[in-house]
Amino acid sequence: MPKIAADGKNLTVLNLFSTDSAEKQDSLLAAMREIVDAAAYDGWRSSTVHSGQTKFGTANFIQWRSTEDLEARYAGEEFKHRTLPLFGEITTAIRxxxxxxxxxxxxxxxxxxxxxxxxxxxxxxxxxxxMEKGQDDLIDALGVSQEWLKDVPGYRSHTVLRGLRGRGIEGKWVVVYSQWDSKEAYDAFHDLPAEERTVERQKTDARVDALAVWRDSNTYRVVHTRSAAG
Known part of the structure; x- marks a missing residue:
C-alpha cells in the first residue's frame, strides 16, 4: 500500500473529477483503473483511486518523483488526445x-x-x-493547530497539502486529506453544532473562516491502488 508522509520525497498530485450521475461515476472509475493498471511512466510512483460518497465524483491520489516527470506525462499524445477528451465527456469539472x-x-x-x-x-x-499571503497561516490552522483531533472519536489521520500548481483551479489552495473509522464518526464530528464544539475547535474554526475564501469537499472510499515496481 502507498504511504504518504511530509518527507519531501514526492510530488503529490490530486486529480479531482466531478460528475452528475452514478453511471458516469462508474465510467470514471473504470477508466481510471485502466490507466492506473497500465501506468509505466518515468517518475510515476503510485496511484490510489477513490470513489465519491457524499457527491458523485472520483479522486486519484498520485505520487510522482518530480514536476518534470508529471509535465512529461501531460505533454504526451495519449494524455492530450485520449485521456483528457475521455474524462471531459463524463465529468462536470476537472481539477x-x-x-x-x-x-x-x-x-x-x-x-x-x-x-x-x-x-x-x-x-x-x-x-x-x-489568498497567497494567507496560505502559510491556513496551513498552520489546518495542521499543527489541530492536534486536538487526536481526541476525537473515530479520527484516524489527516494530511495537509500545500497547493503549488494546478489545472482547472485559480489562485492558491490548501488540501486536507483525512481518514476516519466510519461515515458515522465523520458525520458526528462534521455536523456537531458550533455551540457544542470545544473551545479549541471553535478557535480553529474561526481562524479557518477568516482565511479561506472558498471551500469544496467530498467524502470517499478507496477502491483501487497500484505502485511502481521496486
Whole structure:
C-alpha cells in the first residue's frame, strides 16, 4: 500500500473529477483503473483511486518523483488526445492539482499514513481556496493547530497539502486529506453544532473562516491502488 508522509520525497498530485450521475461515476472509475493498471511512466510512483460518497465524483491520489516527470506525462499524445477528451465527456469539472505534503498527523502516532482499498477508511478531501499571503497561516490552522483531533472519536489521520500548481483551479489552495473509522464518526464530528464544539475547535474554526475564501469537499472510499515496481 502507498504511504504518504511530509518527507519531501514526492510530488503529490490530486486529480479531482466531478460528475452528475452514478453511471458516469462508474465510467470514471473504470477508466481510471485502466490507466492506473497500465501506468509505466518515468517518475510515476503510485496511484490510489477513490470513489465519491457524499457527491458523485472520483479522486486519484498520485505520487510522482518530480514536476518534470508529471509535465512529461501531460505533454504526451495519449494524455492530450485520449485521456483528457475521455474524462471531459463524463465529468462536470476537472481539477489537476500539484501539491507538496507539509503536515501529517496520525492518531496512532505513526510517522506515515497508509492509503489503499485493503483498509476500511472513510476518507474526506477538503479543498480550501486562500489568498497567497494567507496560505502559510491556513496551513498552520489546518495542521499543527489541530492536534486536538487526536481526541476525537473515530479520527484516524489527516494530511495537509500545500497547493503549488494546478489545472482547472485559480489562485492558491490548501488540501486536507483525512481518514476516519466510519461515515458515522465523520458525520458526528462534521455536523456537531458550533455551540457544542470545544473551545479549541471553535478557535480553529474561526481562524479557518477568516482565511479561506472558498471551500469544496467530498467524502470517499478507496477502491483501487497500484505502485511502481521496486
Amino acid at each position: 489537476l492539482l500539484q501539491n507538496e505534503i507539509v503536515y501529517a498527523q496520525q492518531k496512532s502516532g505513526d510517522e506515515s499514513t497508509e492509503i489503499g482499498p485493503a483498509r476500511d477508511d472513510y476518507t474526506a478531501i477538503d479543498l480550501y481556496g486562500v
